[in-house]
Amino acid sequence: MSNTQKNRITVDIYGQQYVILGTESPSHIRYVASLVNAKMREISSKNPGLEVNKLAVLTAVNAVNDYIKIKEELERLTIELQKEKE
Amino acid sequence: MSNTQKNRITVDIYGQQYVILGTESPSHIRYVASLVNAKMREISSKNPGLEVNKLAVLTAVNAVNDYIKIKEELERLTIELQKEKE
Amino acid sequence: MSNTQKNRITVDIYGQQYVILGTESPSHIRYVASLVNAKMREISSKNPGLEVNKLAVLTAVNAVNDYIKIKEELERLTIELQKEKE
Amino acid sequence: MSNTQKNRITVDIYGQQYVILGTESPSHIRYVASLVNAKMREISSKNPGLEVNKLAVLTAVNAVNDYIKIKEELERLTIELQKEKE
Numbered sequence: 001m002s003n004t005q006k007n008r009i010t011v012d013i014y015g016q017q018y019v020i021l022g023t024e025s026p027s028h029i030r031y032v033a034s035l036v037n038a039k040m041r042e043i044s045s046k047n048p049g050l051e052v053n054k055l056a057v058l059t060a061v062n063a064v065n066d067y068i069k070i071k072e073e074l075e076r077l078t079i080e081l082q083k084e085k086e
Numbered sequence: 087m088s089n090t091q092k093n094r095i096t097v098d099i100y101g102q103q104y105v106i107l108g109t110e111s112p113s114h115i116r117y118v119a120s121l122v123n124a125k126m127r128e129i130s131s132k133n134p135g136l137e138v139n140k141l142a143v144l145t146a147v148n149a150v151n152d153y154i155k156i157k158e159e160l161e162r163l164t165i166e167l168q169k170e171k172e
Numbered sequence: 173m174s175n176t177q178k179n180r181i182t183v184d185i186y187g188q189q190y191v192i193l194g195t196e197s198p199s200h201i202r203y204v205a206s207l208v209n210a211k212m213r214e215i216s217s218k219n220p221g222l223e224v225n226k227l228a229v230l231t232a233v234n235a236v237n238d239y240i241k242i243k244e245e246l247e248r249l250t251i252e253l254q255k256e257k258e
Numbered sequence: 259m260s261n262t263q264k265n266r267i268t269v270d271i272y273g274q275q276y277v278i279l280g281t282e283s284p285s286h287i288r289y290v291a292s293l294v295n296a297k298m299r300e301i302s303s304k305n306p307g308l309e310v311n312k313l314a315v316l317t318a319v320n321a322v323n324d325y326i327k328i329k330e331e332l333e334r335l336t337i338e339l340q341k342e343k344e
Contacts, residue, residue: 031213036146038206045199056142060122063149074160084170208318228314232294235321246332256342
């Protein structure tokens with residue numbers, strides 16, 4: 001079996017079904033989908049009446065923002081670790 | 087100026103305007119918005135005809151997936167750094 | 173309409189339906205359920221083969237642990253705020 | 259001793275043994291487990307015949323709900339404290 005074999009998983013996000021293709025395990029894909037769903041529910045509960053497409057875009061903005069922050073932290077830590085090793 | 091003061095920035099994502107409130111700098115918020123816009127354009131080019139809200143949800147799925155991977159790497163590195171310091 | 177009127181919301185958590193009764197808004201209840209679901213998916217992805225009832229108990233342990241930590245932080249902050257006001 | 263060293267504590271929750279790994283102290287872990295056990299007993303006494311996994315999920319829903327409420331209060335208080343300091 002190849003490592004690059006793709007799993008085809010159907011997930012439910014904000015009441016809509018999506019087929020996700022990924023090399024990750026089904027349980028990992030379901031975990032990712034559940035986090036996106038939770039984020040959409042959070043933004044929706046704080047902004048009642050917001051349209052779904054705007055909700056989805058704001059969720060993407062949030063996710064990308066979190067990604068950038070953690071990536072910067074990883075870069076800082078990589079440099080620190082390099083110094084420790086020297 | 088307080089650290090908790092929120093900036094109110096209007097950005098354009100996938101042809102739609104959004105007002106983003108955040109404690110981050112305007113340039114950081116614009117950078118995040120540009121990444122979301124770029125990711126939506128990429129997914130759209132590979133899936134012509136996909137609705138905007140599905141496009142945005144898949145963009146969020148992508149970003150959250152990247153986030154989790156980098157978070158796991160960060161955890162590994164933190165443990166490694168801790169060991170180096172001992 | 174009374175503030176204490178209970179909403180009766182059906183949510184899906186880890187593939188199982190639950191009827192949740194609460195005075196909170198439907199969107200809030202759905203948000204809470206989505207977080208529980210995400211936590212179960214996370215623990216499951218890290219512990220493949222774990223039985224559902226153990227998964228659910230460990231999710232509850234996690235949630236209660238987070239609750240206690242944030243409660244202690246709130247208590248610290250309340251004391252700090254009190255001192256500032258004196 | 260490293261900060262990231264994990265304690266391995268066996269606790270009893272609702273008649274079942276669990277090994278909990280955490281950086282927290284053994285007494286803290288036992289305290290968290292006792293709260294989960296107490297909450298499950300409470301929900302069970304009000305809903306006789308409910309299956310253990312549903313009981314645990316509802317316990318997690320309860321804990322996450324409490325967590326979100328206290329987190330929102332913490333956010334309000336942090337802003338208030340910031341204003342006091344200005």
